[in-house]
Amino acid sequence: MGVSMGVDGRARRADPRAKLSHEQVLRAAWAMLDEAGLESFSIRRLAQRLGVAPMTVYGYFRDRDALLDAVLDYGADGLIVAAAEGDWRTRMSGLMSQLHRQLVAHPFVVELRLRRPILNPGSMRFTEAGLTVLGEAGFAPEQGARAFRALFIYTFGSAAFGMPPDAAHAQRETRSRLAALDETEFPAVARSVPALIDTIAGEEQFHRGLGWLLDALAAEAGAGKEKEPR
Amino acid sequence: MGVSMGVDGRARRADPRAKLSHEQVLRAAWAMLDEAGLESFSIRRLAQRLGVAPMTVYGYFRDRDALLDAVLDYGADGLIVAAAEGDWRTRMSGLMSQLHRQLVAHPFVVELRLRRPILNPGSMRFTEAGLTVLGEAGFAPEQGARAFRALFIYTFGSAAFGMPPDAAHAQRETRSRLAALDETEFPAVARSVPALIDTIAGEEQFHRGLGWLLDALAAEAGAGKEKEPR
DNA sequence: ACCTGAACACCGTTCAAGT
DNA sequence: ACCTGAACACCGTTCAAGT
Numbered sequence: 001m002g003v004s005m006g007v008d009g010r011a012r013r014a015d016p017r018a019k020l021s022h023e024q025v026l027r028a029a030w031a032m033l034d035e036a037g038l039e040s041f042s043i044r045r046l047a048q049r050l051g052v053a054p055m056t057v058y059g060y061f062r063d064r065d066a067l068l069d070a071v072l073d074y075g076a077d078g079l080i081v082a083a084a085e086g087d088w089r090t091r092m093s094g095l096m097s098q099l100h101r102q103l104v105a106h107p108f109v110v111e112l113r114l115r116r117p118i119l120n121p122g123s124m125r126f127t128e129a130g131l132t133v134l135g136e137a138g139f140a141p142e143q144g145a146r147a148f149r150a151l152f153i154y155t156f157g158s159a160a161f162g163m164p165p166d167a168a169h170a171q172r173e174t175r176s177r178l179a180a181l182d183e184t185e186f187p188a189v190a191r192s193v194p195a196l197i198d199t200i201a202g203e204e205q206f207h208r209g210l211g212w213l214l215d216a217l218a219a220e221a222g223a224g225k226e227k228e229p230r
Numbered sequence: 231m232g233v234s235m236g237v238d239g240r241a242r243r244a245d246p247r248a249k250l251s252h253e254q255v256l257r258a259a260w261a262m263l264d265e266a267g268l269e270s271f272s273i274r275r276l277a278q279r280l281g282v283a284p285m286t287v288y289g290y291f292r293d294r295d296a297l298l299d300a301v302l303d304y305g306a307d308g309l310i311v312a313a314a315e316g317d318w319r320t321r322m323s324g325l326m327s328q329l330h331r332q333l334v335a336h337p338f339v340v341e342l343r344l345r346r347p348i349l350n351p352g353s354m355r356f357t358e359a360g361l362t363v364l365g366e367a368g369f370a371p372e373q374g375a376r377a378f379r380a381l382f383i384y385t386f387g388s389a390a391f392g393m394p395p396d397a398a399h400a401q402r403e404t405r406s407r408l409a410a411l412d413e414t415e416f417p418a419v420a421r422s423v424p425a426l427i428d429t430i431a432g433e434e435q436f437h438r439g440l441g442w443l444l445d446a447l448a449a450e451a452g453a454g455k456e457k458e459p460r
Numbered sequence: 461a462c463c464t465g466a467a468c469a470c471c472g473t474t475c476a477a478g479t
Numbered sequence: 480a481c482c483t484g485a486a487c488a489c490c491g492t493t494c495a496a497g498t
Contacts, residue, residue, distance in 0.1 A: 131421075146438055161390075188362045189354060208376055209380035
């Protein structure tokens with residue numbers, strides 16, 4: 001990598017005269033975000049990791065936001081690829097599951113997407129793949145776009161809100177809070193406690209909801225073919 | 231409110247000797263977050279708004295995180311109330327739409343929920359209402375919990391990722407990025423451009439997806455009643 | 461051209477002190 | 480008991496200077 005840690009904790013590049021590349025900076029930023037999350041990311045720490053003065057980073061990116069935008073493009077670009085085999089339902093499920101897995105593996109992407117939509121080649125290829133599958137399944141361009149967006153939003157929502165970083169801790173916490181509830185005030189919650197806890201971790205819950213959405217889309221597509229063939 | 235702005239921009243309390251209450255601090259924090267968002271919230275600014283030294287805030291809350299947790303509890307507590315009339319599908323849709331409207335109105339709640347689940351009385355009442363509706367519709371406690379969670383996650387996802395703060399700007403940006411695409415490389419996207427843009431703003435897209443989820447749940451509940459009445 | 465140190469206006473928070 | 484100023488270890492970023 002051309003970078004090694006000095007005893008003082010500050011990285012020194014093997015050859016200080018070698019010009020940094022945009023990609024080197026982005027790769028280091030991506031790694032930092034993966035390791036410690038968006039919260040503890042800083043330009044100064046990134047510079048230290050690169051063995052460079054903080055201000056050097058500004059030679060490559062206008063400011064923090066521009067850098068994070070570039071990180072998103074850099075990363076999202078390599079994220080999605082394989083189109084699955086099978087009928088449209090299976091292929092659509094495969095696409096969204098891939099996305100979900102990637103988002104869960106890199107939670108900071110979800111946080112960054114909160115601020116700004118992602119419109120780079122990688123995400124475009126993903127959209128193209130999804131719309132193609134839906135088109136081949138008989139969805140008109142309008143219906144396909146709406147269906148895709150619902151699936152996409154649900155997938156992002158599941159990654160963001162359905163999978164707490166420390167699932168075991170979240171389940172324990174939730175269990176004790178739910179156990180403390182007044183059963184006469186919250187009877188329905190009390191009845192569902194174990195199931196509610198189960199929906200917090202794992203991928204089952206994501207796949208269940210995804211399946212429901214796909215069921216409804218399949219039903220609508222079928223109905224459209226039979227009753228409204230315009 | 232007992233607070234007025236001085237010429238120097240620093241708030242002065244009407245009676246400096248009047249002890250601050252936890253609720254005063256929380257109300258001010260909530261208002262700040264509503265006006266300027268989580269990004270520009272700071273303890274120091276909050277203190278200034280309260281007409282008090284920064285360190286005074288620490289007399290009421292252990293640290294920034296504890297304060298934000300309390301803000302979430304304070305606000306979410308008053309958020310949800312009315313249970314709608316009608317069949318279970320209508321009532322469920324009403325509940326989730328209320329939640330969606332509140333989240334869109336206070337985006338920082340969505341950002342905070344990213345870090346931590348909400349387990350206060352207000353959110354419990356919401357869960358109880360949802361599970362009750364589903365229970366009356368014939369869902370077993372387990373099925374109800376799973377259905378509720380899918381609807382809940384989808385609703386949070388829509389508020390977080392489906393409604394950009396500046397919709398008009400986001401649509402313009404997206405339109406120009408999509409217009410620049412190579413039509414032979416992205417034919418399906420090109421065909422769907424207008425529809426894709428349409429899914430970005432407004433509540434129609436949220437309601438469409440919500441409707442699909444409810445359709446699938448209704449179908450499953452119906453099938454369960456007919457075929458697996460255990 | 462590429463990198464940098466010093467400085468500025470901000471943070472959250474500890475600590476010891478004020479009333 | 481309640482509030483505070485000074486100080487510390489951090490931020491992002493501007494600017495003028497170094498090679």
